Amino acid sequence: MDNLTAHLRAPREPMLLSIILVSILTIFLCIFWLFSGQVEDERAVDYTLTVPEQCKAGWKGVVLDEPTLKIPASSVVQCYCPTSGQLLGIVNPATPDGIDRAISKVKEAQVEWAKTSFAQRRRVLRSLLKFILKNQESIATAACLDSGKTRVDASFGEILVTAEKLKWTIDHGEKALAAERRPTNFLMMYKVNEVRWEPLGVVAACVSWNYPFHNLLGPIISAIFAGNGIIIKNSESTAWSSIYFNNIVQSALSACGHSPNLVQALTCWPSSAAHLTSHHDVCHLTFIGSRPVAHLVCASAAKSLTPVCVELGGKDAAIVLDDIKDIEKVASILMRGVFQSAGQNCVGIERVIALPTIYPHLIKLLKPRIRSLRVGNTLDDQEEVDVGAMITATSFPKLESLISEAVSQGAHLHIGGKQYIHPKYPKGHYFQPTLLTDVTSSMRIAQEEVFAPIFVLMKAKDINEAIQIANNTEYGLGASIFGTSSPDVEKIVKALETGMIAVNDFAAFYAVQLPFGGVKKSGYGRFAGYEGLRSLCNQKSVCRDRVPWVASTRIPESLDYPIRSADRAWGVCCGIVELGYEEGWRRRGKGLLRVLRGE
Numbered sequence: 001m002d003n004l005t006a007h008l009r010a011p012r013e014p015m016l017l018s019i020i021l022v023s024i025l026t027i028f029l030c031i032f033w034l035f036s037g038q039v040e041d042e043r044a045v046d047y048t049l050t051v052p053e054q055c056k057a058g059w060k061g062v063v064l065d066e067p068t069l070k071i072p073a074s075s076v077v078q079c080y081c082p083t084s085g086q087l088l089g090i091v092n093p094a095t096p097d098g099i100d101r102a103i104s105k106v107k108e109a110q111v112e113w114a115k116t117s118f119a120q121r122r123r124v125l126r127s128l129l130k131f132i133l134k135n136q137e138s139i140a141t142a143a144c145l146d147s148g149k150t151r152v153d154a155s156f157g158e159i160l161v162t163a164e165k166l167k168w169t170i171d172h173g174e175k176a177l178a179a180e181r182r183p184t185n186f187l188m189m190y191k192v193n194e195v196r197w198e199p200l201g202v203v204a205a206c207v208s209w210n211y212p213f214h215n216l217l218g219p220i221i222s223a224i225f226a227g228n229g230i231i232i233k234n235s236e237s238t239a240w241s242s243i244y245f246n247n248i249v250q251s252a253l254s255a256c257g258h259s260p261n262l263v264q265a266l267t268c269w270p271s272s273a274a275h276l277t278s279h280h281d282v283c284h285l286t287f288i289g290s291r292p293v294a295h296l297v298c299a300s301a302a303k304s305l306t307p308v309c310v311e312l313g314g315k316d317a318a319i320v321l322d323d324i325k326d327i328e329k330v331a332s333i334l335m336r337g338v339f340q341s342a343g344q345n346c347v348g349i350e351r352v353i354a355l356p357t358i359y360p361h362l363i364k365l366l367k368p369r370i371r372s373l374r375v376g377n378t379l380d381d382q383e384e385v386d387v388g389a390m391i392t393a394t395s396f397p398k399l400e401s402l403i404s405e406a407v408s409q410g411a412h413l414h415i416g417g418k419q420y421i422h423p424k425y426p427k428g429h430y431f432q433p434t435l436l437t438d439v440t441s442s443m444r445i446a447q448e449e450v451f452a453p454i455f456v457l458m459k460a461k462d463i464n465e466a467i468q469i470a471n472n473t474e475y476g477l478g479a480s481i482f483g484t485s486s487p488d489v490e491k492i493v494k495a496l497e498t499g500m501i502a503v504n505d506f507a508a509f510y511a512v513q514l515p516f517g518g519v520k521k522s523g524y525g526r527f528a529g530y531e532g533l534r535s536l537c538n539q540k541s542v543c544r545d546r547v548p549w550v551a552s553t554r555i556p557e558s559l560d561y562p563i564r565s566a567d568r569a570w571g572v573c574c575g576i577v578e579l580g581y582e583e584g585w586r587r588r589g590k591g592l593l594r595v596l597r598g599e
Contacts, residue, residue, distance in 0.1 A: 040119035044126035047255035052244050054088055055141040061086030067427055069236050077267055079240035082148030082389040083377040085427025091239040094266040096275040102231055103281050105261035106202050110229030113262050114199045118174040120256070121225050128221075128252040129166040132159065139245075141379065143213045146241035148389030148429065150378040153341045158213040161510060165214075165221050165528070168513040173225045176530040177537065187580040190551035192544060197537035199227030200283035204276060206297060208288045209235035209391055210344045216245050219286050220263055222527065226536040228283075232265040233276055237391050239267040278303040284536055287311070288346070291521060309525030309535060313346040313449050314477025314518055317470040318506070319492060321463070321483030322357040330482050330504075331365045334455075337480065337506035339373065339433060342390050343453040347478040347500070347507045351439075351446060353458045353466045362457065363414075363437055370415050370455060373433040377425055386433075387453055393419065393429040399452050402445040403436060411445075412438045416454075441472045449475065463488055467495045477518035480506050499526075558598045568598050 053059060064078075067085040071078050079088040094102065132139060140154035149157070182193040205219035216234055223230035234242035242265050250260035268276070270293075277285060277300040286309045287297045294310050301308050318337060324330050337349035354362050376385040396419045403417045416434030437457040439446050445456060460466035470479060478500040483489045493501055499518035502508040510516060515526035526532050545552045558565065558572045571594055578591025 040117060040123075042119050042123045042126060044130040045123065045252075045255040047127065047131060047251050049131075049135075049247060049251050051135075051138045052142060054145055054240075055138045055244075061088060063087075063427055065427075067429075075269070077236050077239045077269075079146065081145050081377075082391050082429045083144075083379070084425045088145060088240040091243070091267050093236070094268040094272060096272055099231075099266065099268065099272065099276050099279070102264040102266055103202060103276075103279060106229035106231050106264050107281055109259035109261040110199070110201060110227075113224070113229060113258060114201075114227045116227070116258070118177075118225075120258075121227075122170050122173075124252050124256045124258065125166050125170050125221065125225065127255055128249065129163060129170070131248060131252060132163060132166075135248075139213055139248075142241040142244050143211075144378050144388070146238045147209060147212050147341075147391060149341045149344075150385050150388045152378075153388065154213075157211050157341055157345070162214045162217050162221075164511060165218055165513060169221055169225050169533070172513075172530075173533060176533045177226065179542075185580065187576070188543075190546050192546045194542050196540040196542060197226070197534050198540055200536060200538055201228060202231065202281050203228045203284040203286075203536055204231045204233070204279075204282045205286040206233045206273065206277065206289065207235065207286075208346075209237035210341060210346070212238035212241045213245050215288060216242055216265060217249065218527070220249055222533050222536055224262060226533060228536060229262045230264075231276070231282070232263070233273060234265055234267055236267055236269065242267065273297075274300045277301050277306070279306075280304045282306055285309070286525075286527060294523070307525075309517070309527055309532075310523035311346065311477075311517060311525075311527070312521065312523040313451070314475040314498075314522045315350045315447065315449055315473040316347055316475075316478045316480070316498075317351045317353050317496075318349045318480035318482065319460075319466045319470060320352060320354040320358055320362065321466075321481075321485070321488060322355040323484040323488075324358065324482050325484060327358065327361055327365060331362065331369070333480075333482075333506050334362075335366075335369060338455045339387055339453050342387050342431070344390060344451050347510065348451075349480060349506060350450060350454075351456050351458055351470075353460050353469050355460055355462065355466065359457075359459050366435060366455065366457075367414055370433050370435045373453075375420055375430050375433065376422060377428065380424070383424075390429045390431055390452065395452065396429075396431060399431060399450060399454070402448065402450065403434065403454070406436060406439060406443045406445045409443050410438060410440070411436050411443060441469055447473055463492065467492055471495070471497045474521040475518070476520035477522035478502070478507065478509070498522075556595070556598075572598055 063085045064080055064087055067080045069077055077091040077093055079091055136159055140151055143154045143158045177197045179194045179196045182195055184191050184193055203223050207215040216232055220230055246265035249263050253262055254260045277297050285301050285306050287294055288311045291312045294312050298308055318334060334352055373386045374384055375387045376383050378385045378388055400418055407413050414435040416432030418432055420430040420432045422428050422430050431452055434454040439456050439458045458469060460469055476497045479496050479498045480502045481489055481492050482504055489503055500509045513528050515529040515531040517526040556572055558568045563569050575591045575594025579588050582588050582591055
């Protein structure tokens with residue numbers, strides 16, 4: 001009988017377990033169904049955009065006799081390819097009235113945009129990232145046409161870093177801008193404190209030509225994620241591609257249901273730029289460019305008390321210690337750091353400082369590699385190109401003068417040193433890849449930013465002298481250190497007067513969205529990272545009662561206006577200070593007694 005009872009009960013146990021599992025699953029599905037409607041859709045939205053004719057295969061533009069941005073007796077901007085002198089198009093520059101209209105559009109659109117959630121902002125950035133990844137070819141081609149760089153340089157310097165900034169902002173932007181709790185103190189223990197980062201409104205950026213896609217999109221990404229609208233003044237030198245790049249962003253906003261007016265890019269001549277930089281509706285300004293122009297921009301912004309983040313380039317040094325293990329690997333990194341974008345890179349390596357043992361080995365290794373660099377038009381399928389064109393030929397006389405002057409003072413010119421007339425593209429702006437060794441700090445070429453494909457090699461007798469040479473300029477943007485000994489490397493890291501350092505690498509800090517900026521004459525302020533994103537916000541401090549119905553601020557009777565007794569009030573004040581800040585509880589207790597007694 002017992003066996004029969006057990007046999008009848010046995011099947012019920014797995015059945016009961018099944019019922020429990022089904023019930024739990026049903027409850028979970030109901031909860032998911034109830035709350036799924038409240039989860040905002042962040043998926044990227046597909047959108048398309050017409051590719052400029054100039055970016056299509058087979059395009060042949062008219063070659064200008066005199067490639068220049070300005071046309072005599074005209075205000076238009078003449079856009080052309082620095083590699084070939086081919087005409088890209090004509091852009092009408094903005095006037096002060098046009099700047100006012102653009103700012104008004106941004107201001108109106110920002111009111112609604114400020115109400116969006118982080119999820120909605122991420123959706124725009126995801127859509128933008130998806131478009132960029134699908135359209136790398138046309139974006140890179142536009143950047144190459146307008147700035148003269150190679151396709152490889154466009155991939156690394158335009159697309160990769162923009163994709164990284166988008167991905168970082170998508171993944172970490174909300175955390176960077178989330179309200180942050182701050183500590184309280186003994187007297188204010190009944191309070192809770194926080195800092196909030198809220199939209200400023202309309203922000204602006206004046207960006208340089210050397211990375212026309214990334215320099216345009218970088219400020220846009222941070223500005224709109226912080227809830228702002230933005231107006232971008234792109235360089236006249238890259239006005240043509242900026243129109244296409246701005247349309248990419250505006251189309252992403254439209255595809256996600258937002259006003260494209262939130263982002264406005266414009267081109268204007270310097271005579272009109274002051275109207276933008278001093279505009280009373282601009283709440284923050286980012287400037288990327290040269291120091292002489294920065295003085296004008298900052299003076300203009302001061303008229304409306306607009307805060308400015310200033311990035312002015314540098315004279316970045318790479319220090320190579322004697323104990324490096326793989327000299328060929330280091331040489332490859334140095335080559336990339338010097339010759340990327342034909343040396344037109346604000347964090348490009350402008351000086352290589354090597355210790356005595358490694359110095360001759362570097363020269364031996366670098367000479368054949370630099371001599372074999374091929375200069376030309378990356379969009380010409382018939383030739384392989386390592387180094388592209390420079391944006392303009394106006395700097396060539398100065399570059400040649402700096403090099404010849406250094407040689408007269410003892411430097412050794414191994415390769416290059418002059419303008420290069422390309423046999424196929426005689427109207428292009430090319431400079432020979434150059435190797436200059438035995439350079440000393442007293443030479444102008446070791447002090448002035450060259451922004452050109454010039455490898456400057458300097459010798460230091462030891463680590464201390466290497467540090468002294470590296471710091472012996474008025475700039476302080478970035479630096480690289482190559483070495484094996486951790487104590488030596490750390491000593492240099494601490495001693496260099498720069499805003500950023502890459503150890504055993506070149507500009508790696510930019511690829512991971514660390515705060516970007518320098519010291520000394522390289523500017524001030526930071527963009528990128530938490531610090532950059534927060535700089536585009538109103539930093540609001542909020543202090544409130546922890547439990548309002550339990551404890552809140554109440555003015556003691558002896559301190560309430562009108563004060564009845566100044567002596568008694570003074571005693572209470574002293575007691576409060578002692579209670580809050582004396583050392584030891586006995587002394588604090590005496591302070592409390594003074595408060596209670598009203599002494």
